[in-house]
Amino acid sequence: MRKRTKFKHFMFMLLALAMLIYAIPSISFKSGNGWITLFSVVWVAFSFLVIAAHWHVILGVDEEKKKTLERVRQHKLEQWQLKLSEESERSAGL
Template sequence: MKKRNKFKHFVYLLLALAMLLYALPKLSLGAESGFVFGFGIAWCAFAFLVIAAHLHFILGVDEEKTKRLEAVRKAKLDRWQGKWKEEESVTQRS
């Protein structure tokens, strides 16, 4: 499952790079100002954000953080289930 998920992100990364390389020559990023220049800069910024997000996932930068968060979630669930069972046993005694 993990490899397939990374493969999907790798394909999306390649598509985003191809889209950026195709669009860069067509975008007007010259010294002129105005709406066209602003659109070109914003479009490139969003494209770079997409590329960075896929690289972040592919490189596995936050795998350790994900493991720690999963441990915290499991501990909270165990604590919640313990309280629920305790309340259930108290109500059954009454």
């Protein structure tokens, strides 16, 4: 992944973290407020989800997964080609 893209994700993650830090003191988690408490919990959970998603991209987990999948695809293609060549040799020998 390009360095500029990772920088962009890093900046967005910092922005989401700053918003979370700024909002935590004013968010109400008192049990008597009902909808307000529910909104607070959902908002904080969503903030953590956004931060985690950007962190996931920054760490490059998707790149490693793509490389692994490409190796598996290449191996399957080689097996398929080998099987096809064996079958063609068998049919040519008959």
